[in-house]
Amino acid sequence: MSKISDREFFTSRAYRGYLTDITESATKKYRRPIRVTLFDASEDPTVAYTDYSGIYINVCNHITESVPSRELKSISLEGLNGHEIGHNLYTDMRVWERYFDRLAKGQFYPNPPHSLDGTQALYADEIKAALLDDSDDIPKTVLFQAAKTLENILEDGYVDARMISAFPGRFARGIMLNNLRFSETVPEIQTMLNERYYDHSIIMNLLIQYVRSGEVNNLSEYTGELMDKLLEFIPTVDECIRDEDARSRCTAVTSILIGIWPILQRCFDPLRKMKQDVENQQKANTSNNQSPAGGQQSQSNAGNPQGDDEDGASPANGAGPTAGAAENTEGQATPEEAGMEAVISALAGQVAKLAEMPSGSNTPIPFNGVVAMDEEEKQQLMEAVSRVLSEETARIASRVTQGFEQGEGGTVTYNTGYAGSGYGDAASDTQRMLEEMAEAQVYEAMEEELSEELQREADSISYGNAHRGIHVTVNRMVHIDQEMIDSYNAIAPELLQLSKRLQRSIRSVLTDKRQGGKQTGLLAGKRLNQHALYRDDGRVFCNSRLPTEPINLAVALLVDESGSMCGSDRITRARATAIVVHDFCEKLGIPVMIMGHTASSRMVDLYSYAAFDSVDRNDRYRLMDMSARWCNRDGAALRFVAEKLVKYPADAKMLLIISDGQPNDDDYGGSAAEADLRGIKLEYSRRGVQIFAAAIGTDRDRIERIYGNGYLDISDLNQLPIMLTQLIARNLPK
Known part of the structure; x- marks a missing residue:
């Protein structure tokens, strides 16, 4: 951890x-x-x-x-x-889309603010004219940047007010924390003035502070035009961020744009000069075949907000005024585009970075009433x-104080009834997730080691002449996606009922083997069962079985994942069988290995779904990756799994194969491939591995021809518990 x-x-x-x-x-x-x-x-x-x-x-x-x-x-x-x-x-993006569509056409949506005086009406007309003037991009760019920033500020304020009112717990606490910290990242007013921020950028930052925290960072006690403008806008801001109708915030943006129009115009000439300098430098770079670095240097000099020789402003979010333009100096943009990119970067760089507004055209949920929090x-x-x-950071915010206010007396009370602040959820939740995450990391590391070990084993096996020159890759998923977990949980419940039936049947068989007992109803024997002498079928003999040691059984399942398995739901039934077998073995403590295989051009891929040495308890979810893929080189896959079983320390070793009985890969198919499979089965049966085959419906003839007796038909999964019970009971050690 x-x-x-x-x-x-x-x-x-x-x-x-x-x-x-x-x-x-x-x-x-x-x-x-x-x-x-x-x-x-x-x-x-x-x-x-x-x-x-x-x-x-x-x-x-x-x-x-x-x-x-x-x-x-x-x-x-x-x-x-x-x-x-x-x-x-809560955000109504349709309204904002209309607002900016109309703004691009020199119009205000839904309407211009009411009660404009003569000067304000003149400013509104000048803004409309600037938006329609195609000969000068600077005014419309500044207006759109300011409008987008104001949209973000006001809509964020409205959304936060709604969330805090509706969810006064965890969400409210986090939102308030972020707003407090965010407002602290905005420079103090005098600092912004000293660093030559554009005047309208300072107003934007003051609005951000006010909407987020209800106050502004004015340690220097600045009084002047910019603070007056903020105070002028506060009633409009307070009203619109508590109004459900997004159009009220559109009107507020328009009102603020009109109010700061003379201030906005102060940055036009410096930005025009910046744009021209960047364009000239871009053209010079192109004509002289200079490196992009040269243009970037000139850009830095041209990026001064006031157009003089002093250093440019230090933006609140750490991105300089020319941060974006440098990306376009490698021949990917025209000089005009590079110049405009520098302008946009200069504008955006001086305003504290806000979370982006959502994309799309979502509609707000219905709401009646006024957004308000006590x-x-x-x-x-x-x-x-x-x-x-403050307690966590061991710091106190800077503030202006005037000495100390002296009091008299004072007492200390020891409160033995204090029960704590109740602030413990975040810590306990974090601790729990840390433990889960640490455990997951350990499991992942061990699973990676397991994958490497499986690959080393695959490389060390001699696959025989039929598979000379092949390459075997063992694939094992280390990370399990949530989608696979959800898929398993959706289909597993009914299949696990089949597993429970199988468990009950096998458990009784294993119990008989371990506890011993009396076997009756035999046709021959040394002892007569006196209680069966009345029978006329001759089954009157009995035999006593001695208790045995617990059966040490290991099971492997090998699934053909060739393309032909997609027909007749073969792979679906195979996956379902694998889920049943895995759960059955896991619940009874039987070591189980489940692998799939496919091949293409003598390249064999093995898929390890469940492994004997698995540690992360996620094998059941890996089974959901089982699918029909390419060709199949059954002999190589069968030899790998059988070799793993041979080496596993168990008294009884059973290998169940699910296939459609059609081996097919480059130079591997037909009767020769079937002979290879029969030879592998014979070889490993002599080494203690009992191999059985299962198929679906019409595949039976091919499966029986290859693997002989012990065939299982898994077309009807409801019969699977009976068939597996009989198979396991017949083949347990005597």
């Missing part, structure tokens, strides 16, 4: 299953199944996003990485998950999160 890193833990199947479970608890009643995918991309600024296939969370995102302990990281990921669930349940409860939750975070 101590060797499991945070990244391994949070990307594990166990943790993904944990998040999926709590996701279903929030979405199942709305019949919106969501698949949660966790990925590790420390170099990727992506935090989380939602698309048509589910929720995706980067476990190495800068928010989660900023908290110190594994428990807090888990709470953070739960919060990101809850936030994305909120988008899935302010006292919200404040208590925020204080609890802040307290835990």
